[in-house]
Amino acid sequence: MIKINENYSKLKASYLFSDIAKRVATYQNNNPDNKIIKLGIGDVTKPLPPACLEAFHKGVDDLASEDTFMGYGPEQGYAFLREAVAKNDFASRGCAISADEIFISDGAKCDTGNIQEILSNDCIIAVPDPVYPVYVDTNVMAGRAGTWKDGRYDKLVYLESTNENDFIPAPPDAKVDVIYLCFPNNPTGATATKEQLKLWVDYALKNDALILFDAAYVSFIRDETLPQSIYEIEGARECAIEFRSFSKTAGFTGTRCAYTVVPKECRGFTSNGEKAMLHPLWNRRHCTKFNGVSYPVQRAAEAVYSEQGKKEVKDLIDYYLNNAKIILQEMKKLGYTCYGGENSPYIWIDGKMDSWEFFDLLLNKAEVVTTPGSGFGTCGEGFIRISAFNSVEKVEEAMARIKKVL
Secondary structure, three states: OOOOOHHHHHOOOOOHHHHHHHHHHHHHHHOOOOOOEEOOOOOOOOOOOHHHHHHHHHHHHHOOOOOOOOOOOOOOOOHHHHHHHHHHHHHHHOOOOOHHHEEEEOOHHHHHHHHHHHOOOOOOEEEEEOOOHHHHHHHHHHOOOOOEEOOEEOOOEEEEOOHHHOOOOOOOOOOOOEEEEEOOOOOOOOOOOHHHHHHHHHHHHHOOOEEEEEOOOHHHOOOOOOOOOHHHOOOHHHHEEEEEEOHHHHOOOOOOOEEEEOOOOOEEEOOOOOEEEHHHHHHHHHHHHOOOOOHHHHHHHHHHHOHHHHHHHHHHHHHHHHHHHHHHHHHHHOOOOEEEOOOOOEEEEEOOOOHHHHHHHHHHHHOEEOEEHHHHOHHHOOEEEEEOOOOHHHHHHHHHHHHHHO
């Protein structure tokens, strides 16, 4: 008899973004001539930077000749990209991360879910609330989350992020084993200071815990006083794994390229309490289950770090940040309390009503798609998230529509 993984039955009945898609489809079917503006799901809308596109084409051309053809590459990623990442994303910030501690992958979403495969199933997991759903759902699938009850899973520890703490959760009083953190945060747009991250590193070191640090939106940070890596905090190499993506940085959402950093000092523990390094475990998992990102894509990602690429990527991020500024300013003018939007592409808005009610109001009256905050957790109830990923023309039109409705 083939038995299924019954943990899947513990997942919530539907996924947030599929719920949104169904409501949008229903509205569109009933109003086929109306033009909806989508400021919900965080997908980019601008094309790849020219430097990346040129490198992409060159990478494809390399595959057309026997002299330059590339077959299977190293599962961890080509040295040219890993070295560029180490130099530009870490050495430039004073972080001692070497190229062989970097693992190129096809997405931070994948890695934040897959990383739990190297961890024991009896680990106590702490997640923020509001939370990026992947952190929760992948642990439900693995059997760590327990049973869904009253809007939460009973074996997870929820780190409440509210307007009272500016959506920066504090370390819990109780002991946990694995902590998911995301800054700049999805969905709230909150950013953490070095002092705030140090509290978490100190907690992890004291409690033999592991921090899983999602920095997918780090390229949106313009405030130089804010840390751009967990490894800017002393001691983090021993207790933190960092995830990054080229998706929002350079528009690679459809191209797929990201990376995970596992320092060689980063430790876990055996059931006997003996220290065990996580780097070789992740290397084994990565090499066993992943054949690497394609050569042309890695060449395109490498171009992000060229002088031309850096300028084009900055211009791209500035474009989205300008959209965020427009959204933030207009919603504040309407009297709403807002978070994010300054070092983040997301604006987190206190809707003054039920999240789905506010979502439906904006969809049906303004024809603008947002994301209901309650889909990210209990602490998201009453909020919506608006994304800056669209053209400035559509953002301006969307805000004009919202202004008429509100």
